[in-house]
Amino acid sequence: MAPTELKGFILTRHWRDAPAGTEIEYWLATDAGPMRVVLTSQTSVAFVATRHRAAVEAQLAAMPGVEIRELELKNFQQEPVVGVYAKHFRQIGRLARALRAQDIPLLEADVRPHDRHLMERFITAGVQVEGGHTDRSALVDCRLRPAPDYRPALRMVSLDIETSQYEALYSIALDATQDRTVFMLGEPPAVPGEAAASADFSLVYCPTRKSMIEKLNDWFERNDPDVIVGWSVIQFDLRVLQKTADDCGAQLLLGRDRHTIDWRTHPGKQGYLFASVPGRVIVDGIEALRAAMWSFPSFSLESVSQALLGEGKAIGDEYDKMAEIERRYQEDKPALALYNIRDCELVLRIFEKAKLLQFVMERAQTTGLQIDHFGGSIAAFSHHYLPRMHRLGYVAPSVGEIASKAFPGGYVMDSKPGFYDSVVVLDYKSLYPSIIRTFLVDPVGLVEGANAADPSMLVQGPQGTTFSRTRHCLPEIVTTLWRARDEAKRARNEPLSQALKLLMNSFAGVLGASECRFFNPRLVSAVTLRGHEMMKLTREFVERRGYETIYGDTDSIFIWLGRTHANEEAHAVAAGLVKDINDWWTRTLRETHKLENFLEIEFDTHYSKFFMPTIRGSDVGSKKRYAGLSKDAAGKEEMIYRGLEMARSDWTPLARQFQEGLLSRIFRGEPYEEFVREYVRSTLSGGKDELLVYRKRLRHRLDAYLVNVPPQVRAARIADEHNDRLHRPRQYQNGGWIRYVMTRSGPEPMEVLHSRIDYDHYLSRQLQPIADAILQPMGKSFAALTTSQQHLF
Structure with a gap:
């Protein structure tokens, strides 16, 4: 007997065409365990302009089970549309292709059944299940309703494998709360070693790789996790496991009910x-961190572990690591197992530290996307927008209906370079969402505005756009998400707050993406150009108060207070400006536009000392590059760097440490001339050789560099020639990261250094440009401070 009502969280979703019609399958995580929900005989729908009805009917003779129905809907050209209802979703695809040959668009034909079923019911991830009947292991033909507050405890396993340098599988580690196991290829040692005796996991020896795959399948069926996590878990671990299974004639059955993996390739990413x-x-840890906007110089497990946990797992460099794995496999398999499961443990701890599982769950609940689907801003927008648009009587346009062309981006003011005391930064809270909400920017609103008869019901936008005051969808969506984020912040639910912020902030970008069905340059310009206007008006307001604007970028304005202010005084000035600007917007929008104000400027930072450099080799102020010594309300100091060399991974640690040391001394009023001289002396004498390493990314295959061959490519070619001589696999042919230093013979990789270091290169290309950008506004120069020293070496 099926339960009459329960709550679940959608893990996966699929559709298939069955004889009776399209079936939709959802796997749910519930408090009572996993549940499979099957909805049978589902009808698929798309839309076509009524004037094309005859052309559609001509196709239906060969498509039994497809019918046309009259609807009270229209397209963006104000034409009435009819609904095309199909027994099988694939029939919609066939009809779309046939009509495309006649230049007739079948609207919304690409919306998949399992997505449409959810979005039309305003369901994202949490669901309430009502009714239905059980059929074997599934709950069939129940009703689904939104359950936005439901979050189950998901069972997670961390998976990692170890292989030879040629990707021959050696071991599989699985770390779950209830079971920690390593499957190892080979026979157990006659005498267990120290690592085996102290292990807190089960080490299972397997005579063949086929038996490893079979035991792995059994482990998943027995332990039944909801979530598989790892590090590059799809691109490496699961890929190698699938190849191993294929090679030995086994099936890799990691899905529930012992289902296989469904593999797909990225259409634009080889x-x-x-x-x-x-x-x-x-859930791949790297993808989850990026989706949550974490940033690291490297996303290797070693690098992220060191940054977040303060510890790592490295054996050595890539080849030392492979050699040690090989040694352990041949001589000390328990030690290899310990290393293998250590990686699993680090992944779990990173997930816990960064709250990644909570984030991906909140992201699914916020966006309507499956937990493990990253990116997807366009799909998330459609999930929220389509059902609301339908209820206003519209169907969505097709992708490509409006030709792609450029539109204005965020407003960036010209900067005024130099050193400053007491600079305060104010920024607009969620600028683009607040513009959408305040000025009622909306795809349907734009269409309605262009066809409205009563001017009093319109909001005037940039470039002659007009938006309906009453018929729109996006402002209400933003308002709902905004209020949810405020509540999440009050509840200190940071993963939910971050997911909501990222979704809201993606909306303007989605409207400017030519791959989106709602793309319209006039629409996205109504957001960005309004932002330009706001920043210019804010600058005028500030300057009427007697302060000077020295920079501004999209939603932030940098204000020089004109003289040195004590920290409390600067914070008070900033608070006064914030209140006055917000009050001004409220009055202006009400009196001029009859609009409610949702624009809100906030105090961000007080820099007691601030530096805005020039563009290298000119007197023009740079953009998106600055440094400052910030002070919070309690007087706590912090050095902030944005876009400067020390904040960029393509400069050496030598340059970054030099820039940080020089600026911090100048900001704090400490002597800096001797610091510069000593830094040069130490560099020339070899005292800073460990800081000379460049780490750069190879963005293309090595053989793609034909005319312009940058240093990192030259170093990579040397490294792989060295690998060839040692009969090791080439490491850099398909891209990746390379570490190298500049020598008298040019760039040489860290794997094979033969020549003397070119210290002149580091002085002239790394230290001097940084020093002169900082020193010249003070009438100093790097050469004047260091020339006599350089001659000594």
Whole structure:
């Protein structure tokens, strides 16, 4: 007997065409365990302009089960449309292709059944299940309703493998709360070593790789996790496991009910794979961190572990690591197992530290996307927008209906370079969402505005656009998300707050993406150009108060208070400006536009000392590059760098440490001339050789560099020639990261250094440009301070 009502969280979703019609399958995580929900005989729908009805009917003779129905809907050209209802979703696709040959668009034909079922019911991830009947292991033909507050405890396993340098599988580690196991290829040692005796996991020896895959399948069926996590888990671990299974004639059955993995390739990213398994979600740690806007110089497990946990797992460089793995596999398999499961443990701890599982769950609940689907801003926008648009009587346009062309981006003011005391930064809270909400910017609103008869019901936008005051969708969506974020912040639910912020902030970008069905340059310009106007008006307001604006970028304005202010005084001035600007917007919008104000400027930072450099080699102020010594309300100091060399990974640690040391001394009024001289002396004498390493990314295959060959490519070619001589796999042919230094013979990789270091290169290309940008506004120069020293070496 099926339960009459329960709550679940959608893990995976699929559709298939069955004889009776399209079936939709959802796997849910519930308090009672996993549940499979099947909805049978689902009808698929698309739309076409009524004037094309005859052309559609001509196609239907060969498509039994497809019918046309009259609807009270229209397209963006104000034409009435009819609904095309199909027994099978694939029929919609066939009809769309046939009509495309006649230049007739079948609207919304690409919306998949399992997505449409959810979006039309305003369901994202949490669901309430009502009714239905059980059929074997599934709950069939129940009703689904939104349950936005439901969050189950998901069971997670961390998976990692170890291989030879040629990707021959050696071991599989699985770390879950209830079971920690390593499957190892080979026979157990006659005498267990120290690592085996102290292990807190099960080490299972397997005579063949086929038996490893079979035991892995059994482990998943027995432990039944909801979430598989790892580090590059799809692109490496699961890919190698699938290849191993294929090679030895086994099936890799990691899905619920022992389903196989569904593999897909990325259409625009060569070699990039997607993997889905019914009933379980696969969350890659690297992708999850990026989606949550974490940033690291390197996303290797070692680098992220050191940054977040203060510890790592490295054996050595890539080849030392491979050699040590090989040694452990041949001589000390328990030690290899310990290393293998250590990686799993680090991944779990990173997920816990960064709250990644909570974030991806909140992101799913916020966006309507499956937990393990990253990116997807356009799909998330459509999930929220389409059902609301339908209720206003419209169907969505097709992708490409409006030709792609450029539109204005965010407003960036010309900067005024130099050193300053007491600079305060104010910024607009969620600028683009607040513009959408205040000025009623909306795809349907734009269409309605162009066809409205009563001017009093319109909001005037930039470039002659007009928006309906009463018929729109996006402002209400933003308002709902905004209020939810305020509540999440009050509840200190940072993962939810971050997910809501990212979704709201993606909306303007989606409207400016030519791949989006709602793309319209006039629409996105109504947001960005309004932002330009706001920043210019804010600058005028500030300057009427007697202060000077020295820079502004999209939503932030940098204000020089004109003289040195004590920290409390600067914070008070900033608070006064914030209140007055917000009050001014409220009055102006009410009196001039009859609009409610949702624009809100906030105090961000007080810099007691601030530096805005020039563009290198000119007197023009730079943009998006500055440094400052900030002070919070309690007087706590922090050095801030934006866009400068020390904040960029393509400069050496030598340059970054030099810039930080020089600026911090100048900001704090400390002597700096001897610091510069000593830094040069130490560099020339070899005292800073460990800081000379460049780390750069190879963005293309090595053989793609034909005319312009940058230093990192030259170093990579030397490294792989060295690998060839040692009969090791080439490491850099398909891209990646390379570490190298500049020598008298040019760039040489860290794997094979033969020549003397070119210290002149580091002085002239790394230290001097940084020093002169900072010193010249003070009438000093790097050469004047260091020339006599350089001659000594």
